[in-house]
Amino acid sequence: xxxxxIISMIFSAALALTCLFLILSPxxxxxxxxxxxxxxxxxxxxxxALLTTLNEIEFEYKMDKISPADYKNxxxxxxxxxxxxxxxxxxxxxxxxxxxxxxVEKEIEEQMKSYKSKRRxxx
Numbered sequence: 001x002x003x004x005x006i007i008s009m010i011f012s013a014a015l016a017l018t019c020l021f022l023i024l025s026p027x028x029x030x031x032x033x034x035x036x037x038x039x040x041x042x043x044x045x046x047x048x049a050l051l052t053t054l055n056e057i058e059f060e061y062k063m064d065k066i067s068p069a070d071y072k073n074x075x076x077x078x079x080x081x082x083x084x085x086x087x088x089x090x091x092x093x094x095x096x097x098x099x100x101x102x103x104v105e106k107e108i109e110e111q112m113k114s115y116k117s118k119r120r121x122x123x
Contacts, residue, residue: 051082
């Protein structure tokens with residue numbers, strides 16, 4: 001009987017800690033660790049919305065609902081915003097790609113060195 005109470009106390013403590021973690025975790029800012037991913041997703045959704053709006057503006061222009069001057073101004077404005085988002089995406093992905101490429105190149109060099117040393121040992 002004494003063993004059951006110890007096991008139930010351990011289980012109850014684990015359950016209480018899990019519940020406490022689940023209740024308190026939204027209060028902490030976990031998104032700071034995931035900032036890069038969310039920023040990239042925000043940029044992608046913003047770019048998609050701008051491209052959709054640009055498409056709608058073009059459609060309205062072809063349907064003669066807006067004047068050519070308004071069409072040119074709106075098109076230029078949205079194209080500038082889309083271009084800036086694309087540059088920002090390129091910067092974000094460029095730094096990630098550079099880090100990844102550096103790791104890959106380092107691993108390739110290590111593999112080549114180990115391969116060369118094995119070949120020397122065989123001769």
